[in-house]
Amino acid sequence: MTRIVRFADRSGSPQTGVLDAAGAVHAFGEPRVAGLLQERVEELRARVESALAAPATHAAADVLLLPPLDGRMEVWAAGVTYERSREARVAESTEQTVYERVYDAERPELFFKSVPWRVVTDGEPIAVRPDSALDVPEPELGLVVNRYGETVGYLIVDDVSSRAIEGENPLYLPQAKIYAGSCAVSSAFVPAWELADPGALGIRMTVWRDGAAVFEGATTTAAFHRAPEDLVGHLTAAQPFPDGVVLSTGTGIVPGLDFTLTDGDVVEIGVDGLGTLTNPVVGDPGRLAWLAEAADRPALRAAHRGPAASGVPAR
Incomplete structure (x- = not known):
């Protein structure tokens, strides 16, 4: 399966x-993913097929894969789109009925998550x-949605969240969801035409601590309560995305209230057909201050970035 990537070569140029x-x-x-998302899906497909028909330009060892977001792209996310998510939000919140109501409402919960320079990818904290x-x-x-509202690809997202802050008051949602190190995505996206059935993908997550699995969960997009389209x-109804947007569709895996991430954990997420996203956890968002400089100097x-499997036992 082919994957669309953003990368830096040995010159450091994206x-x-x-x-x-x-x-x-x-x-x-084309230097930017934002440039690719100016194209209709059929134009992007023609570009991909033309590139694959030509000889490779870079060996894998000669590139640094980057988060596939740039320019004026944004990351948005949906909430309460699986039954498990609805149950978890009700259990943690002091305002339970808002989650009950939105689950079956015509209008979904949508919220802003990140700008491109704050997003991390595989192996980054x-x-x-x-x-x-x-x-x-x-x-x-x-x-992955282009400027015309067409879904052109799929990737893995980790919407890292504070259940304590959101549970205290739903109006604290931006503080619970938007901070340094709260948004990770896979380092490539699979073109939409290569994924036969995005409505039947297995999703798995393991959290490793000191080499042992302390949480494991699985779901499938077949349990999705809303159609992705x-x-x-709703997202594109009243605002333009001239450089495209990534829309994270909500989670069906939520640990119990007796579990919390801690410094040194490693989170491993797998999605059928899309691969794996692995990230170590740090206990201080200040340790991601380097992202500001890396926006202009991606080789930094x-x-x-440690080995993607750091802290994960060999299989």
């Missing part, structure tokens, strides 16, 4: 291209807030 089955990169000649006693990863299917329609990310 580029985009397609990763073939052998791990080699075929550059598009995610964070928990020091002013929160209950923090969880939320594994989700992400839709319905979420996209390598120094903050």
